[in-house]
Amino acid sequence: MWDFPLFPDQASTNAPKLDALMLFELGVLVFFTMAILLFVLAFCVRYRRGNAADRSHPPTHSKAMEAVWIVIPAILSVVMYAWSTRLFFDLYEAPADATQIDVVGKQWMWYVQHSQGRSETNELHVPLGRPMKLNMTSQDVLHSFYIPAFRIKQDVLPGRYTSLWFEPTKVGVYNLFCAEYCGTNHSLMIGKVHVMEPADYEAWLSEKGVGPSQAEEGGRLFVQHHCAGCHRGSQTVQAPRLEGVYGKPVPIQDGKDVHFVTADDRYIRDSILLPKDQVVAGYEPIMPSFKDQISETDLLKIIAYIKSIANGETSQ
Ligand code: HEC
Ligand SMILES: [Cu+2]
Structure with a gap:
């Protein structure tokens, strides 16, 4: 629908919702900017020096006008607040049935671990039409995980877990960026998100043979670090x-x-x-x-x- 080159693809369930709010706010902004500009120009012309416009009875105040400029902006800001708060929850509260993928940011790459066992760097493979939750942390400094086509971005912090979720709606390859300056090679901390048909995703997961799952490897580490003892x-x-x-x-x-x-x-x-x-x-x-x-x-x-x-x- 948005075949507009300034827009990144809309490839998640939340992308059209975010764009709708953005366009609404942009519309309000353009409308009032143009209206004010128009009045400025009109008054400049009308009351320019030498023009014989009537200047005898300038109005001092108008209750009706005051009411208008209090009520309209008040309604508009309540609408924007309610709409964006609702959307914020949609964007940041993962559905309970979302599948978790772990992500670790480090200077200067993204490490991705799927629970089935396969891991990858600077790439993220996900199935179409399923809610996915990213559980993210950093091994060194602040990074930020950003997928424009999904309209999601979240800081990734050392010593903490932050999360993001999305449900892809379009098969394709999309950009992944680090959006927080994180040192010399920050600009190279980029990658690709591959949205695949669920069957292709399953095949991809076991492409390199079915290894131990993430939890099984964890069990091995649990013994290796003497936790089990x-x-x-x-x-x-x-x-x-x-x-x-x-x-x-x-x-x-x-x-x-x-x-x-x-x-x-x-x-x-x-x-x-x-x-x-x-x-x-x-x-x-x-x-x-x-x-x-x-x-x-x-x-x-x-x-x-x-x-x-x-x-x-x-x-x-
Ligand atoms: C020397 C024995 C010992 C080793 C080794 C050990 N732990 Fe513990 N762990 C304990 C004790 C005792 C407690 C309870 C007291 C506490 O909270 O510190 C505990 C608490 C915990 C808890 C909180 C449990 C709860 O019921 O809330 C977790 C989780 C945990 N350990 C994980 C690990 C992991 C993972 C490892 C290995 C990397 C490990 N432990 C190694 C003795 C050990
Ligand atoms: Cu970074």
């Missing part, structure tokens, strides 16, 4: 079992009190890197910190593993 029911060390922890409230010792936090990605990540900050009630703070020992990508794998055993399934 403490967390899989050792006799000598008292550590909580991690089966079923993910997504549940966890009691945290807080001086003499106990408060609850939800075991989400951020909590698991902090538990591994800063175990002394949040000690599970009833346990000694003996867990060593794994800060600077586990990469961001491996942390995401371990989290995927802990998530995978959330429903009571155990592995090994």
Whole structure:
């Protein structure tokens, strides 16, 4: 519909919604700018020096006019506020059934990890017509993940998980940019998004053979970093079992009190890197910190593993 060269493709469910709001606001802006310009020009001509226009009874005030310039802008700003707030939630609240893909930004590339096991750099393959959620973090500095054709952009921060979601509506190849200046080669931190038919996407996922899934690799790292030694029911060390922890409230010792936090990605990540900050009630703070020992990508794998055993399934 928008075959207008200034516009990037509209390739997600949210793209037309964002463009509609943008065009509405642009329309309001153009309308008032033109109206004011017109009056300026008209008065310049009419009251120019030497013109015999009537200047005898300049009006001092008009209640009707005041009402107009209060009521119209007030209505317009409420409409813009309500519309854009509604849209903001659509853009940033992923549907519950969205499939997660992990993304790590680093100087100067994007690393993408699919839960089925395949990973890629500076490319993102996604299926058509399915809601996808990106769970993103940075290994070094601030980056920003930007796909113009999907109308989505989100800062990617070290030490935190931020997310984006989209549902692709058009098969094709689209641009991916880092939109936050992040050092010398910032301008090369670019990539391609490939929207594929679901069947092609499935084929692509297993193109290089079916390897271990992200969670299975996480399980391997869980043993390799000796997490399993403490967390899989050792006799000598008292550590909580991690089966079923993910997504549940966890009691945290807080001086003499106990408060609850939800075991989400951020909590698991902090538990591994800063175990002394949040000690599970009833346990000694003996867990060593794994800060600077586990990469961001491996942390995401371990989290995927802990998530995978959330429903009571155990592995090994
Ligand atoms: C020396 C034993 C030990 C090792 C090794 C260890 N942990 Fe722990 N872990 C604990 C103990 C004890 C606790 C509970 C006290 C606390 O919160 O610090 C804990 C807490 C946790 C929690 C919070 C659990 C909850 O119920 O909320 C997570 C998640 C966790 N560990 C993950 C890991 C991962 C992943 C590794 C490996 C990278 C690891 N641990 C290695 C002993 C250990
Ligand atoms: Cu960057």
